[in-house]
Amino acid sequence: MHAWEQIQITVDYIEKNLPDDLKIDDLAKLASLSQFYYQRLFKSLVKKPVNEYIKLRRLAKASEILQKSEKRILDIALDYVFSYHETFLKILLELHRNIIALILFTLTTLGNINFY
Numbered sequence: 262m263h264a265w266e267q268i269q270i271t272v273d274y275i276e277k278n279l280p281d282d283l284k285i286d287d288l289a290k291l292a293s294l295s296q297f298y299y300q301r302l303f304k305s306l307v308k309k310p311v312n313e314y315i316k317l318r319r320l321a322k323a324s325e326i327l328q329k330s331e332k333r334i335l336d337i338a339l340d341y342v343f344s345y346h347e348t349f350l351k352i353l354l355e356l357h358r359n360i361i362a363l364i365l366f367t368l369t370t371l372g373n374i375n376f377y
Contacts, residue, residue: 267292268306271299279319280340285311319343320352 271288288311289299303311319341326337343352 264302265306267294268303271303272307275315275318279315279322283315316352324353 271292274288274291275283285300286296289296292299292302294302300311303314307314309317323337323341323343326332326340327334330337
């Protein structure tokens with residue numbers, strides 16, 4: 262089995278188990294690699310560290326659910342292993358900071374909203 266196939270197995274596993282508590286040690290065992298080599302190989306192929314990839318995928322999935330459902334932010338945050346909804350919102354805002362700034366700039370420029 263090639264190295265990229267081993268990483269792909271774990272990426273597929275991550276996608277199927279996003280709401281679960283994912284541990285690097287378990288993912289490394291799934292790929293039949295040492296934890297050290299697994300993390301190096303993952304970052305080399307995916308261009309992101311394992312934990313960051315998992316966090317970003319959870320955010321993407323949670324954002325998708327947030328747009329499509331009527332669930333509360335707290336429930337979605339807890340479903341995707343964010344311990345507090347404030348943490349979830351902070352990370353989400355950091356990720357979408359530029360979009361939010363553009364929206365706020367547009368609204369203030371048009372005179373629809375005043376923050377002062």
